[in-house]
Amino acid sequence: MNIEKFLKTIKETKLFTAYNTNVDAVKYLKDEDVQRLVDMFDHNEIIERMESYPRIIKDPLDFVARLVYSIKTGKPAEVPMKEDENLQRWFDSIKYDEERMGGQAGIVSNLMATLQINRIIVYTPLLSKKQAEMFVDYDNLLYPVVEDEKLVLKKVREAYKNDPTKINRIFEFKKGLKFILNGEKIVAKQSTRFIVASRPENLRIEIKDDVRKFLPDIGEMVDCAFLSGYQAIKEKYNDGKTAEYYFKKARDDIKLLIKRNKNIKVHLEFASIPNINIRKMVVDYILSSVDSVGMDETEIANVLHILGFEEMSEKILKNSFVEDVIEGAKILLEKFKNLEVVQIHTIYYILFVCREDNPLSNEELEECLEFATILASSRAKLGNIRNIEDLKEGLTVDHNKYGDLLKKIAKEHSNGYKVVLSPSRYVETPKSTVGLGDTISSGAFLYYVSLLNKKEKKNEREDGRD
Ligand SMILES: Nc1ncnc2c1ncn2[C@@H]1O[C@H](COP(=O)(O)OP(=O)(O)O)[C@@H](O)[C@H]1O
Numbered sequence: 219m220n221i222e223k224f225l226k227t228i229k230e231t232k233l234f235t236a237y238n239t240n241v242d243a244v245k246y247l248k249d250e251d252v253q254r255l256v257d258m259f260d261h262n263e264i265i266e267r268m269e270s271y272p273r274i275i276k277d278p279l280d281f282v283a284r285l286v287y288s289i290k291t292g293k294p295a296e297v298p299m300k301e302d303e304n305l306q307r308w309f310d311s312i313k314y315d316e317e318r319m320g321g322q323a324g325i326v327s328n329l330m331a332t333l334q335i336n337r338i339i340v341y342t343p344l345l346s347k348k349q350a351e352m353f354v355d356y357d358n359l360l361y362p363v364v365e366d367e368k369l370v371l372k373k374v375r376e377a378y379k380n381d382p383t384k385i386n387r388i389f390e391f392k393k394g395l396k397f398i399l400n401g402e403k404i405v406a407k408q409s410t411r412f413i414v415a416s417r418p419e420n421l422r423i424e425i426k427d428d429v430r431k432f433l434p435d436i437g438e439m440v441d442c443a444f445l446s447g448y449q450a451i452k453e454k455y456n457d458g459k460t461a462e463y464y465f466k467k468a469r470d471d472i473k474l475l476i477k478r479n480k481n482i483k484v485h486l487e488f489a490s491i492p493n494i495n496i497r498k499m500v501v502d503y504i505l506s507s508v509d510s511v512g513m514d515e516t517e518i519a520n521v522l523h524i525l526g527f528e529e530m531s532e533k534i535l536k537n538s539f540v541e542d543v544i545e546g547a548k549i550l551l552e553k554f555k556n557l558e559v560v561q562i563h564t565i566y567y568i569l570f571v572c573r574e575d576n577p578l579s580n581e582e583l584e585e586c587l588e589f590a591t592i593l594a595s596s597r598a599k600l601g602n603i604r605n606i607e608d609l610k611e612g613l614t615v616d617h618n619k620y621g622d623l624l625k626k627i628a629k630e631h632s633n634g635y636k637v638v639l640s641p642s643r644y645v646e647t648p649k650s651t652v653g654l655g656d657t658i659s660s661g662a663f664l665y666y667v668s669l670l671n672k673k674e675k676k677n678e679r680e681d682g683r684d
């Protein structure tokens with residue numbers, strides 16, 4: 219396997235990404251940290267609160283209940299917290315181990331800048347000095363601003379404004395972490411993370427009007443767009459604006475972006491969205507407007523549920539069978555004719571399901587996924603990808619032992635479609651897990667677009683010769 223070949227493939231590609239960036243304050247939980255947290259409360263009350271499954275964290279007990287649930291089931295989760303000063307202070311009293319770039323748009327920007335692709339234009343509505351400094355210091359990483367009514371691309375680190383900083387709290391735990399709750403020993407089933415997401419009233423998931431006017435110009439400067447962050451849209455804001463207002467605007471952003479460059483490929487990265495109305499709007503407004511979507515197993519199950527495929531959704535959540543996930547992906551391709559790639563990642567594999575007439579061959583599609591698994595294992599093993607040499611570490615991690623079986627099942631279920639699977643290079647004790655999904659999805663998507671562009675150029679050259 220040749221890392222240089224991968225990097226050469228993506229080198230010319232130009233990316234636009236929006237909307238979410240934040241600072242992730244990360245706490246790496248040890249047994250005694252969790253024990254101390256649960257001992258702050260009556261254990262029976264924690265159990266009762268777990269049963270009520272709070273979808274918004276309104277007080278510390280909601281947090282502990284959802285954290286314990288996540289550890290017990292080994293499932294990652296992201297739960298928004300209520301904007302409340304006392305609760306903020308309570309979370310601030312925890313000692314975090316590090317601060318790092320968070321948010322899909324932020325993580326993807328830093329990854330792609332480090333991989334030295336040609337250009338990244340990133341837009342995020344809030345860009346404080348602290349947030350700007352979370353971006354890596356590369357000249358290919360740019361932020362659009364308007365000066366004298368002209369679009370100017372500035373180095374993102376130099377484009378900061380007088381904005382507040384959004385901080386999410388991330389609680390990472392390792393497989394095997396243990397503590398006692400009401401006499402019962404609870405052991406973490408997986409290494410994963412629990413996110414307490416902040417939802418400040420003044421954060422609006424949008425591109426401000428000055429820059430928005432220039433979206434068709436930005437569209438002409440890139441080959442693809444990686445969009446995410448819609449999970450932060452609220453149903454209603456204090457000034458009367460509604461989710462519908464922001465979703466309509468977000469859908470129009472995509473239209474503006476592709477207005478003069480029809481060749482752009484647009485990817486939606488799904489996220490955990492506890493509010494069902496917002497989840498439905500992401501499906502109705504955004505999923506129906508993009509070429510590619512990336513999600514994990516729970517997220518595809520949730521989307522299928524919204525589309526009325528309750529049985530299929532339950533099956534995926536209960537059994538995690540890859541054949542059900544493939545059927546689910548085919549349903550999405552049938553329902554949304556705009557989609558050309560459905561990408562699903564789980565801890566065991568990453569999967570592309572495309573129509574039979576997709577221009578890339580199965581081998582080429584597999585190459586995209588292979589690249590993505592190397593990125594994920596590098597980040598899982600080292601905690602971050604700081605330079606291209608780090609990818610060699612990821613390459614030392616073998617594909618997981620279920621790989622051959624999973625590939626066989628994928629092949630058997632490909633009738634009428636291109637179904638391509640790459641088993642994960644699973645890191646047993648990851649240094650950190652937050653952002654792994656964003657890494658894997660953006661890697662596969664960017665590689666996909668790069669191969670498409672190369673193919674197109676080759677065809678143009680051949681046509682020219684004729
Ligand atoms: N230990 C690990 N080793 C390799 N890859 C991992 C590991 N843990 C998670 N991953 C990858 O990261 C993905 C997590 O994605 P997701 O659930 O979307 O979370 P997020 O978007 O917050 O990173 C998994 O589906 C898997 O592909």
Ligand SMILES: O=P(O)(O)OC[C@H]1O[C@](O)(CO)[C@@H](O)[C@@H]1O
Binds near residue numbers: 320415450654
């Ligand atoms: O939903 P939000 O607040 O934009 O946050 C997304 C969260 O997901 C991540 O981007 C990881 O996927 C975190 O870095 C971040 O805290």
Ligand SMILES: [Mg+2]
Binds near residue numbers: 488489513514656
């Ligand atoms: Mg994800």
